[in-house]
Amino acid sequence: MVNHGNKILLVxxxxxxxxxxxxFVRKDESIKAAGIREVKEESGINIDHLHLLGVEQIVMKSTIVFLLKANPVSGKLSISSETKDAGYFTIDEAKRKITLESFKERMMRCFDAQEIPFLIEK
Structure with missing residues:
Protein backbone atom coordinates (compact mmCIF):
# COMPACT_ATOMS: atom_id res chain seq x y z
CA MET A 1 0.00 0.00 0.00
CA VAL A 2 1.39 3.36 -1.02
CA ASN A 3 -0.01 6.61 0.36
CA HIS A 4 -0.32 9.93 -1.45
CA GLY A 5 3.20 10.88 -0.37
CA ASN A 6 4.56 7.75 -2.09
CA LYS A 7 5.37 6.15 1.26
CA ILE A 8 4.96 2.42 1.85
CA LEU A 9 2.74 0.98 4.56
CA LEU A 10 4.59 -1.54 6.75
CA VAL A 11 3.51 -3.38 9.87
CA PHE A 24 -4.34 -15.80 4.24
CA VAL A 25 -7.37 -15.91 1.97
CA ARG A 26 -10.35 -17.38 3.80
CA LYS A 27 -12.68 -19.97 2.33
CA ASP A 28 -15.18 -18.27 -0.01
CA GLU A 29 -13.15 -15.02 0.02
CA SER A 30 -11.64 -13.34 -3.02
CA ILE A 31 -7.97 -12.34 -3.15
CA LYS A 32 -9.03 -8.70 -3.37
CA ALA A 33 -11.36 -8.98 -0.35
CA ALA A 34 -8.62 -10.75 1.63
CA GLY A 35 -6.16 -7.96 0.82
CA ILE A 36 -8.60 -5.28 1.95
CA ARG A 37 -9.43 -7.20 5.14
CA GLU A 38 -5.82 -7.98 6.07
CA VAL A 39 -4.62 -4.39 5.63
CA LYS A 40 -7.52 -3.12 7.78
CA GLU A 41 -6.96 -5.78 10.47
CA GLU A 42 -3.21 -5.25 10.71
CA SER A 43 -2.94 -1.47 10.26
CA GLY A 44 -6.35 0.19 10.67
CA ILE A 45 -6.23 1.53 7.10
CA ASN A 46 -9.04 1.05 4.56
CA ILE A 47 -7.83 0.60 0.98
CA ASP A 48 -9.22 0.45 -2.54
CA HIS A 49 -8.06 0.39 -6.19
CA LEU A 50 -6.14 -2.84 -5.76
CA HIS A 51 -3.86 -3.83 -8.64
CA LEU A 52 -1.84 -7.00 -9.06
CA LEU A 53 1.91 -6.42 -9.14
CA GLY A 54 2.97 -10.03 -9.23
CA VAL A 55 2.87 -13.53 -7.83
CA GLU A 56 5.46 -15.51 -5.88
CA GLN A 57 5.12 -19.26 -5.53
CA ILE A 58 7.10 -20.99 -2.79
CA VAL A 59 6.92 -24.48 -4.25
CA MET A 60 8.26 -26.49 -1.30
CA LYS A 61 5.77 -24.85 1.09
CA SER A 62 2.82 -25.00 -1.32
CA THR A 63 2.41 -21.25 -0.77
CA ILE A 64 1.36 -18.58 -3.24
CA VAL A 65 1.88 -14.90 -2.41
CA PHE A 66 -0.07 -12.27 -4.35
CA LEU A 67 1.51 -8.84 -4.28
CA LEU A 68 -1.06 -6.07 -4.65
CA LYS A 69 -0.80 -2.31 -4.80
CA ALA A 70 -3.59 -0.22 -3.29
CA ASN A 71 -4.52 3.30 -2.25
CA PRO A 72 -5.58 4.37 1.24
CA VAL A 73 -9.09 5.80 1.48
CA SER A 74 -9.72 6.15 5.22
CA GLY A 75 -8.81 4.89 8.66
CA LYS A 76 -6.16 5.70 11.20
CA LEU A 77 -2.90 3.83 11.73
CA SER A 78 -3.34 1.38 14.59
CA ILE A 79 -1.99 -1.90 15.90
CA SER A 80 -3.73 -5.24 16.34
CA SER A 81 -3.21 -8.58 18.02
CA GLU A 82 -0.94 -9.42 15.05
CA THR A 83 1.09 -6.20 14.97
CA LYS A 84 2.98 -4.10 17.47
CA ASP A 85 3.49 -1.10 15.20
CA ALA A 86 2.51 0.27 11.78
CA GLY A 87 3.74 3.19 9.74
CA TYR A 88 4.45 4.77 6.38
CA PHE A 89 8.05 4.81 5.18
CA THR A 90 10.11 5.87 2.19
CA ILE A 91 11.74 3.06 0.23
CA ASP A 92 15.08 3.77 1.92
CA GLU A 93 13.50 3.78 5.38
CA ALA A 94 11.64 0.56 4.58
CA LYS A 95 14.88 -1.12 3.44
CA ARG A 96 16.42 -0.32 6.83
CA LYS A 97 13.33 -1.47 8.77
CA ILE A 98 12.79 -4.81 6.99
CA THR A 99 15.25 -7.38 8.36
CA LEU A 100 14.36 -10.43 6.26
CA GLU A 101 16.30 -10.30 3.00
CA SER A 102 13.55 -12.07 1.04
CA PHE A 103 11.07 -9.36 2.15
CA LYS A 104 13.47 -6.60 1.04
CA GLU A 105 13.81 -8.31 -2.35
CA ARG A 106 10.02 -8.60 -2.58
CA MET A 107 9.60 -4.90 -1.83
CA MET A 108 12.19 -3.84 -4.42
CA ARG A 109 10.56 -6.07 -7.05
CA CYS A 110 7.24 -4.33 -6.39
CA PHE A 111 8.80 -0.96 -7.20
CA ASP A 112 10.69 -2.03 -10.32
CA ALA A 113 8.40 -1.11 -13.22
CA GLN A 114 10.42 -3.32 -15.58
CA GLU A 115 9.61 -6.40 -13.45
CA ILE A 116 5.86 -5.81 -13.13
CA PRO A 117 3.94 -8.02 -13.51
CA PHE A 118 6.20 -10.74 -12.16
CA LEU A 119 5.88 -14.47 -11.57
CA ILE A 120 8.55 -15.85 -9.25
CA GLU A 121 8.97 -19.53 -8.39
CA LYS A 122 11.18 -20.41 -5.45
Whole structure:
Protein backbone atom coordinates (compact mmCIF):
# COMPACT_ATOMS: atom_id res chain seq x y z
CA MET A 1 0.00 0.00 0.00
CA VAL A 2 1.39 3.36 -1.02
CA ASN A 3 -0.01 6.61 0.36
CA HIS A 4 -0.32 9.93 -1.45
CA GLY A 5 3.20 10.88 -0.37
CA ASN A 6 4.56 7.75 -2.09
CA LYS A 7 5.37 6.15 1.26
CA ILE A 8 4.96 2.42 1.85
CA LEU A 9 2.74 0.98 4.56
CA LEU A 10 4.59 -1.54 6.75
CA VAL A 11 3.51 -3.38 9.87
CA UNK A 12 5.78 -4.72 12.60
CA UNK A 13 4.68 -8.23 13.48
CA UNK A 14 5.71 -10.31 16.46
CA UNK A 15 7.63 -12.99 14.54
CA UNK A 16 9.02 -11.58 11.27
CA UNK A 17 9.49 -7.91 12.12
CA UNK A 18 8.61 -5.20 9.61
CA UNK A 19 6.82 -6.30 6.43
CA UNK A 20 3.90 -5.57 4.13
CA UNK A 21 0.50 -6.23 5.69
CA UNK A 22 -0.80 -9.60 4.57
CA UNK A 23 -2.24 -12.94 5.46
CA PHE A 24 -4.34 -15.80 4.24
CA VAL A 25 -7.37 -15.91 1.97
CA ARG A 26 -10.35 -17.38 3.80
CA LYS A 27 -12.68 -19.97 2.33
CA ASP A 28 -15.18 -18.27 -0.01
CA GLU A 29 -13.15 -15.02 0.02
CA SER A 30 -11.64 -13.34 -3.02
CA ILE A 31 -7.97 -12.34 -3.15
CA LYS A 32 -9.03 -8.70 -3.37
CA ALA A 33 -11.36 -8.98 -0.35
CA ALA A 34 -8.62 -10.75 1.63
CA GLY A 35 -6.16 -7.96 0.82
CA ILE A 36 -8.60 -5.28 1.95
CA ARG A 37 -9.43 -7.20 5.14
CA GLU A 38 -5.82 -7.98 6.07
CA VAL A 39 -4.62 -4.39 5.63
CA LYS A 40 -7.52 -3.12 7.78
CA GLU A 41 -6.96 -5.78 10.47
CA GLU A 42 -3.21 -5.25 10.71
CA SER A 43 -2.94 -1.47 10.26
CA GLY A 44 -6.35 0.19 10.67
CA ILE A 45 -6.23 1.53 7.10
CA ASN A 46 -9.04 1.05 4.56
CA ILE A 47 -7.83 0.60 0.98
CA ASP A 48 -9.22 0.45 -2.54
CA HIS A 49 -8.06 0.39 -6.19
CA LEU A 50 -6.14 -2.84 -5.76
CA HIS A 51 -3.86 -3.83 -8.64
CA LEU A 52 -1.84 -7.00 -9.06
CA LEU A 53 1.91 -6.42 -9.14
CA GLY A 54 2.97 -10.03 -9.23
CA VAL A 55 2.87 -13.53 -7.83
CA GLU A 56 5.46 -15.51 -5.88
CA GLN A 57 5.12 -19.26 -5.53
CA ILE A 58 7.10 -20.99 -2.79
CA VAL A 59 6.92 -24.48 -4.25
CA MET A 60 8.26 -26.49 -1.30
CA LYS A 61 5.77 -24.85 1.09
CA SER A 62 2.82 -25.00 -1.32
CA THR A 63 2.41 -21.25 -0.77
CA ILE A 64 1.36 -18.58 -3.24
CA VAL A 65 1.88 -14.90 -2.41
CA PHE A 66 -0.07 -12.27 -4.35
CA LEU A 67 1.51 -8.84 -4.28
CA LEU A 68 -1.06 -6.07 -4.65
CA LYS A 69 -0.80 -2.31 -4.80
CA ALA A 70 -3.59 -0.22 -3.29
CA ASN A 71 -4.52 3.30 -2.25
CA PRO A 72 -5.58 4.37 1.24
CA VAL A 73 -9.09 5.80 1.48
CA SER A 74 -9.72 6.15 5.22
CA GLY A 75 -8.81 4.89 8.66
CA LYS A 76 -6.16 5.70 11.20
CA LEU A 77 -2.90 3.83 11.73
CA SER A 78 -3.34 1.38 14.59
CA ILE A 79 -1.99 -1.90 15.90
CA SER A 80 -3.73 -5.24 16.34
CA SER A 81 -3.21 -8.58 18.02
CA GLU A 82 -0.94 -9.42 15.05
CA THR A 83 1.09 -6.20 14.97
CA LYS A 84 2.98 -4.10 17.47
CA ASP A 85 3.49 -1.10 15.20
CA ALA A 86 2.51 0.27 11.78
CA GLY A 87 3.74 3.19 9.74
CA TYR A 88 4.45 4.77 6.38
CA PHE A 89 8.05 4.81 5.18
CA THR A 90 10.11 5.87 2.19
CA ILE A 91 11.74 3.06 0.23
CA ASP A 92 15.08 3.77 1.92
CA GLU A 93 13.50 3.78 5.38
CA ALA A 94 11.64 0.56 4.58
CA LYS A 95 14.88 -1.12 3.44
CA ARG A 96 16.42 -0.32 6.83
CA LYS A 97 13.33 -1.47 8.77
CA ILE A 98 12.79 -4.81 6.99
CA THR A 99 15.25 -7.38 8.36
CA LEU A 100 14.36 -10.43 6.26
CA GLU A 101 16.30 -10.30 3.00
CA SER A 102 13.55 -12.07 1.04
CA PHE A 103 11.07 -9.36 2.15
CA LYS A 104 13.47 -6.60 1.04
CA GLU A 105 13.81 -8.31 -2.35
CA ARG A 106 10.02 -8.60 -2.58
CA MET A 107 9.60 -4.90 -1.83
CA MET A 108 12.19 -3.84 -4.42
CA ARG A 109 10.56 -6.07 -7.05
CA CYS A 110 7.24 -4.33 -6.39
CA PHE A 111 8.80 -0.96 -7.20
CA ASP A 112 10.69 -2.03 -10.32
CA ALA A 113 8.40 -1.11 -13.22
CA GLN A 114 10.42 -3.32 -15.58
CA GLU A 115 9.61 -6.40 -13.45
CA ILE A 116 5.86 -5.81 -13.13
CA PRO A 117 3.94 -8.02 -13.51
CA PHE A 118 6.20 -10.74 -12.16
CA LEU A 119 5.88 -14.47 -11.57
CA ILE A 120 8.55 -15.85 -9.25
CA GLU A 121 8.97 -19.53 -8.39
CA LYS A 122 11.18 -20.41 -5.45
Missing amino acids: NGYTRGWEFPGG
